[in-house]
Amino acid sequence: MWNHISGSIPKEISNLSNLKYLLLSGNNLTGPLPDELGYLPNLLILQVDDNNITGQLPKSFANLQSVKHFHLNNNSISGQIPSELSTLPQLLHFLLDNNNLSGHLPGEFSQLSSLRILQLDNNNFGGTTIPPSYSNMSELVKLSLRNCGLQGPVPDLSSIKHLRYIDLSSNQLTGMIPTNKLSDNITAVILSNNSLSGSVPSNFSGLRLLQKLSLDENKLSGSIPSSLWQNVILNGSSTLLLDFENNLFTNITGILDPPANVSVRLYGNPVCGGGNALNTAQFCGPSYGDVEPSGSSSNSTDSCPPQSCPTSEGYAYLSGSPVRCFCALPLEVSIRLRSPGFADFRPYIYAYNGFMTSFLELDRYQLVIDPYVWGQGPRLSLFLKFFPQSNENNISTFNSSELQLLVSLFATYSIRADDIFGPYELLSFTFLGPYGSVYLQLPKSGMSKGALAGVILGSIACSFIVASILVVALIYYKKHKQSQLEVPRGQTSSKVPIKTGSVKDFSFEELEEATSGFSITTQVGQGGYGKVYKGVLANATVVAIKRAHQGSLQGQTEFITEIEILSRLHHRNLVSLVGYCDEQGEQMLVYEYMPNGSLQDLLSGSKNSLSLTTRLHIALGSAKGILYLHTEADPPIIHRDIKANNILLDNNLNPKVSDFGISRLVPITDGEGASTHVSTTVRGTPGYLDPEYLLTHKLTEKSDVYSLGIVFLQLLTGMQPISHGRNIVREVSAACQSGMMLSMIDPSMGLYSPECIKKFMALALKCTHDKPEPRPTMLEVVRELENLITSLKDSGTAPSDLDASGSGVSLGIGIALPHVSSDKTAHDHELGEFMGSNLISGVIPTIRPR
Incomplete structure (x- = not known):
């Protein structure tokens, strides 16, 4: 799991007749699931989620009489779910959410006598109904069919005594909500974003374990019974969310006095209108989605001596x-x-x-x-x-x-x-x-x-675990063998015995041979850390080798950090770590080779003629890489040194963010979902440093947003962040205020769309605001750039038809960014680029039925 395995799943796996666990999550696997996998008589778990699997579910899987778990979510599996799978006697969990499934839901699934979880969210069963026979799934604990294009009525599930969780939201369900009382074990009923009518039935009252009742975005009317919260029994840690927003409710029966741990949402209903005698104002404000609480179970030990x-x-x-x-x-x-x-x-x-x-x-x-x-x-x-x-x-x-x-x-x-x-x-x-x-x-x-x-x-042996062992071993080694680390080059020091998986432990001799003895002819760069060489390994792989200066060997922290972080980060817009060398007084990191160097090299080169489209794609790729660090890395990471020199370009000018030596882990968010900051000594590159971080030493994700905004301004103008006393943010801001924005555009860009330039500039300036609060999040940056690229394509305007004169175009500093839509009709699955990733890479879309 969680490696870079590509290609298709070989059918020869079916020869492993004793195989019990097939765990291939989070890779780059493509192609269909082989029919032959259906002939593994002892298979218990089939776990191939978070790949790029296509094709249909093989009917041969009906032969897997021992299988208990199908975890195939987050792929592109298409077609009809085979009804033949209803004969699987041991199947407990059927998770195929986030695929391209179509057709109808097999009514025969009601015959799955052991099924506990049926989770098919974000597929397209458009125009079909939920089979009434599903009410016979006696052992079902969770039914999740969110955003599947389903029509017809909500099925009566009251006979399922073990049912705890129902999510049928974002479909086209119609009719009234069934009135029979649900299981006493119910924790969540989510029916939002449908076309349900009628009133709220009384069967939702008295459900002792209920945590969430979401009926928002429907056509429900009449009165809301206050018995929904009056009869509920909540302990100190329990909460209950009752969401009735955007319906047609006109009244609340009983007394509107919910306990403190009950949230009632009424926004968008006539009951919130003026002149209503009920005191509903506190429940009638707009909400901004659910903030699902995170936290800790640990208790305080403040009275114990820390030393x-x-x-x-x-x-x-x-x-x-x-x-x-x-x-x-x-x-x-x-x-x-x-x-x-x-x-x-x-x-x-x-x-x-x-x-x-x-x-x-x-x-x-x-x-x-x-x-x-x-x-x-x-x-x-x-x-x-x-x-x-x-x-x-x-x-x-x-x-x-x-x-x-x-x-x-x-x-x-x-x-x-x-x-x-x-x-x-x-x-x-x-x-x-x-x-x-x-x-x-x-x-x-x-x-x-x-x-x-x-x-x-x-x-x-997956990369995250190897990284953990590697870091611990290196720290232990540093503390107990410090004298051996400081031996002169060429003398042998004892080497830490480390077993690595995806990150290789190279010998000094291997890297010396790869670079012709670290010849000056193979040197491709140099920085404060050391020199960078282009090398060719024994297997003909071309790599970049970063070799520390002798005087930089005390930077063991940066060395460990970069190995730790890079070995467990996998995204197409982050540079990949191939291996490292830690022997003979050397510290070397081996990366994938990026033939087009850095963005800084490209922008300052004499032959720079990047089009606007190319610059936008470089901006988007860079933002996606940083978004991955902020939201998908576990724990999240603040890069702390985003700059044009640290954005490298491959053969196709696809950007990859590099250099994680001074990155910092983001602290866990607080109970309200707001990120806290990291207090740290200021590190980074002048011109790219967040002013707020510089003043307060408080580092947040918005510090990376500021630095990337500087890179955007460089892409637009070709200028350096600071040059001859000129600051790029002040220069561009002044030009925008005076209506001369297009005079700042890099003349080597060629023809461009002034409207697109205007929006890109607005985004860059918003990213580089002095204060972090007005800056967008990295997710908002990605969405806006995707919108810009899409609008550029949709306009159908050829470059030769674009107006490069810029006459009559101006941009005020206070310009507001246009509304950013997160709707996407396509599925963007880049998971597998991170060990145990919690989110889809890049933009996190609201997935519409396909």
């Missing part, structure tokens, strides 16, 4: 421990719940802790969930910290056998699924401190050593 627990090595005080201020080293495991059966995790934290610790035979206090984060889907990422049992003997780490057992249970997917929490996927292990040097031997079990080795190594 007594070496937090720099990963140790932490274990709150809730019977031994006060017990300091221990946790094993960190990151997982993601693929399809949880609730909308708010807070009431279920205690239950999840009990479920997990009971299975692992641990005490409750030994598990801390810190933090948990909601992502698209919705899916829930959990960062689990498992602590050793507290004791009076100050044994504060797991021993090797305990560590092995925990790793094995997660890596082999041996932790049973629970209906409310749904299936999980393993994202990473993090081995801190002394755990990094523990040799994980294969335990004796019913599974052969070879089979278990394949599963464990296949799970933990």
Whole structure:
């Protein structure tokens, strides 16, 4: 999982008759699913999500009589769902959301006697109805058919006693909402964005576990019964959202006095109109979507002396421990719940802790969930910290056998699924401190050593985990072998024994041979860190080798950071790390080679003749790479040194952001979803530095937005950020205020659309606002650039027809950006570029039925 595997899935896999787990998530796989996969008699999990799989679901999959999990979401699988799959006796989870499926929903699926989750969001079953037979799915826990183009009535699902979560939103459902009472286990009913009529039935009252009732954007009318919140029983951590926005409600029966943890939304209804006797004003303001809460289960240990627990090595005080201020080293495991059966995790934290610790035979206090984060889907990422049992003997780490057992249970997917929490996927292990040097031997079990080795190594050798082990080992090595790191070049130092997966550990001799002895003829660049050489590896791969100056070897932090970050970041607009060398007193990083150098080289070159379209594509690609860092990296990352020199260009002038040596991790967002800042010593390049960051030392994602805005101004003008006392932001702003904006445009651009230039300039100036608040987010930047490129294509104006004179065109500094639409009719799947990615790469669209 989560590598760069490309091509199609080979049919020869079907020869592995004992295969139980086929886990290929998050790669670049293309082509159809081979029919031959249907002849794997022992297959339990088929997990091929987040790829580019096309074609139809093979009918041969009906032969997989042992399969329990189909996780095929986020691909481009098309055609009809085969009704033959209704004969699978063990199938628990059927996840095919975000594909191109069409036709009708098979009514025969009601025969799936074990099915717990049916999740088919964002497909196109246009014009068809939800089969009434689905009310017979007696074991169903979650039904999610959001945005599928479905018509007809809402089915009566009241007979499904285990049902917890229903999402039928963004379809074309009509008629009235069924009046029979739903299961007492219901946590969420989401019917928004349909054409439902009639009134709110009383069956929604008295649902003790209900967290979310979304009926907004329909044609519902009459009165809203206040019994919906008067009869609900909520504990301190529970919330209830009742969304009735944009309907035709005229009244509320009963008293409008919902508890503090109940939110009622009435915006867009006649009941909010003037002259209404009810005091509804507090519920009638517009909302801006749901902010799903994230947080932590950890408790305060402020009373414990901080100097007594070496937090720099990963140790932490274990709150809730019977031994006060017990300091221990946790094993960190990151997982993601693929399809949880609730909308708010807070009431279920205690239950999840009990479920997990009971299975692992641990005490409750030994598990801390810190933090948990909601992502698209919705899916829930959990960062689990498992602590050793507290004791009076100050044994504060797991021993090797305990560590092995925990790793094995997660890596082999041996932790049973629970209906409310749904299936999980393993994202990473993090081995801190002394755990990094523990040799994980294969335990004796019913599974052969070879089979278990394949599963464990296949799970933990993904790039994120390798990066974690690598960083820990390098930090440990730095602390305990510092004297050996500072040996002169050419003398041998002891080398850290590191096993790598996607990032190769090169020997000094290999890189020396690749560069003809680091010949001056192979040097292609030089910076403060060192020199960059073009090299050709033994397998004929062309690479760029960044070799540290002897005096730069004390920059071990940057060296570790760049390996750590790049080895687990995979996006087509980020430069890829091929490997590294850390021997003979050397620090070298090996990257994919970018034949067109940097954007700075191109803009300052004598033969620069980039068209407006090319410049926009460079801007968009750069923004997508940074958007990935801000929203998809786990945890998110602030680059901190965006500049034209750090945007490299391949053969086709596709941009890739590089140089992560001084990047910083973004702190977890607070409970309101707002990002907090990082307080840090100012680092970066003059001319590109965010003024607010320079003054306050508070670093946020908006600091990267500012720096990228400077790059946009360079693309427009060809100027340097600072040159001969001229500041690019002041120069361009002054020209815009005086109506001379087009006089600033790079004359080598050729013919262009003044309207497009005007909008691009407005975006650049908004990005470079002195204060971070008015700046757009990176997502808004990407959307605006996509709109610009689309409008340029849709205009059908040939370059020769464009007016380059610029007469009569001006741009005021206060110009507002045009409305940005997120609607897209196409699916943009670039997942697989990140280990355990929570979001679709690039723009995050509202997916419309295809």
